Amino acid sequence: MKIFKYLSVLALFSVSLLASQNIEESIVKIYTVSKIPNYTTPWNSSIRRSHGSGSIISGKRILTNAHVVANETYIEVKRHGDTKKYEAEVEFISHQADLALLKVKDETFFKGTKSLKLDGLPKFEQEVAVYGFPMGGDSLSVSRGIVSRIEHNRYAHSREIFLSIQIDAAVNPGSSGGPAISDGKIVGVVMQQMKRSQSIGYIVPMVMINHFLDDIKDGKYDGFAHIGITTQMMENSAIRDVYKMDNSITGVLVIDVSEKSSAYNKLKKGDILLSLDGHSVQDDGTVEFVKNKYTSYKYYIDKKQIGESINIEVLRDGKKIKLNLHLENIADDNMLVNTLAHDTMPKYLMYGGYVFTPLTRNLIMNSRSTLLPLREAAGKWACEKKDEVVILLKVLAFDTNRGDHNFSLWMIDKVNGVEIKNFKHFVKIVDESEGKYLILENKDGVKIAIDREDAMKVEETILKRYSIDNAKRL
Missing domain, CATH: 3.20.190.20 (N-terminal domain of MutM-like DNA repair proteins)
Known part of the structure; x- marks a missing residue:
């Protein structure tokens, strides 16, 4: 019986070791030479050399962060366990979601590799392992932690707010673009760390990655839809009374609508946004995205592709009204000053x-x-x-x-x-x-x-x- 137990443990260890080796063989170090614009003297620029991480996914592609290859002039990649560098180029990039896909010019780079599989949204306290090449090292590094929070946060690269996953695994410069792995599958891409903190990092979740991959299936990147409204929380009882909201109603107040938005002339100032595709908007501007977990109501807008529609319900003058909005714009279409620009020199x-x-x-x-x-x-x-x-x-x-x-x-x-x-x-x-x-x-x-x-x-x-x-x- 003891021998059987020992053999079972040994077998499990061997399987775990083999799985880890398969993952390691699919991790890539990315070397980038970038042309960095100077916005205070727009005729000037500088050259910067940096590195990041990535992972091999289906279609002989490398998944990484947009900020790892932003403003690039030359890219090389190297597999873990190999010394040869191969020239690569950006195939698609989403500066909004801080994601990019690279393709390698010499496909022998992929010989003997296996594509990592993609998973869904991890659960709270689920264990994750972060793979990458932090702090300039040439050896692969693995750090482990758990999912500690899932909610909307500001992405440092674009300054836009999207769903992100907070983990307590160590994330350092150079780790960016590497995969966060759970049960042998990718559950996110390492994105950024919280300054002045210890072991608090953020990853781009699969809901964002899948949106990006679905978007580019037609050969071009369109982006994440922006509804173009400004809203106010409705937690105060007095303001709720002003807008005829009884105790059974939750929502947020529409205080402004972009003239460029498809919501213009449909949504009005003073409307109470009650729901998006049947999902109730709470008084604090959140929606339930998994059982008993809440995040910004943008979640159900972010899931839509450009060109799709979303059903919304509003309270207007005390009456509930159903509307359908065709999502046509990204944030830059609606705003007077665009989001952070990349891959372009200033005018x-x-x-x-x-x-x-x-x-x-x-x-x-x-x-x-x-x-x-x-x-x-x-x-x-x-x-x-x-x-x-x-x-x-x-x-x-x-x-x-x-x-x-x-x-x-x-x-x-x-x-x-x-x-x-x-x-x-x-x-x-x-x-x-x-x-x-x-x-x-x-x-x-x-x-x-x-x-x-x-x-x-x-x-x-x-x-x-x-x-x-x-x-x-x-």
Whole structure:
């Protein structure tokens, strides 16, 4: 009997060891060379070398984070247990969900490998193992922990809020993109760690990964739908009475709707959002996504693909109304200032030493600006009249622009009396202007006058003085 028990334990150990070896053979180290834009001097960029992790999945593809390969100029991959690096390229990328799929140019890279299988949403306190190459090491590292929380959080790469899984396994730089494994299957992709904490990391859950993989089946990436509304919790009894909500009703108050959103002219300010596809919205803005577990009501919107519809129920003037919304937009379509940009260089126009650019979240973050108007603009909806903010980024000092050298991060609302719709419209006005002066004006009536003839004369001199190759990137 004792011999049988010993053999059974030995057999289980052997199976576990074999399973671990199969997983290890499917883990990849990713080497990335990136071109990093400089949003405060948009004509400049720098080169950065970094590394991350990934895993081999079906279709001879490597699943990793978007931020591991963002702004890439060259990618190499190396399998665990191998010394040879292979050139790879991005096949699809979702900066929203911080996910990417790579393909390797030489398919002999996959010889002898097995694709890791994908699982579903893990349970609370379920054990997970994180595989990757943290802190610059060439040897594979495995850390273990449990699922400690599942809820919506802000993704550091896109600054958008989506479902994420918190784990207490050690997650460090270099681990990004590696798989979180439970029962031999992928339950998420390692994404980020909580600063100033110990052993608190976050992974992208399978609901996000499956959405991404389903999205790209037609050969292009569309993104995650954005409904384009602002809501307020309804936990206070007085505000509930104002909107005729009895004790049997829960929901959130719609306080604003983006003019660009498909919800515009369907949802109205003052509506109470009661349910999404039959799932009740609670007074704190959450929905039940598994039994007795709640997260943001965005959960049921995030599950939809662009082009799909969602059924909603609202309380309007004390009456329940059912609506159907066709989901057409991502967040960037609805917002005045886009989410963080990647894989693109910033646009700019230099005119007589005055440097103009669209306002971006990259610029706000990189300049560490505390200017309230810029941050307020980042929270506003786009509309037909204005769908992008144009700013005077800085003034490159020259004798023709004396007196204006201190202008920086200055929002422009009008050019020669014409209200600006976006940066493209701004450039068109500048190019087609025929008067002696170009008059810039903000919403407070402050004006800057640029002598067009002087600006054109000194352009080449200013470019040479400040070592700038081109006066614009549009």
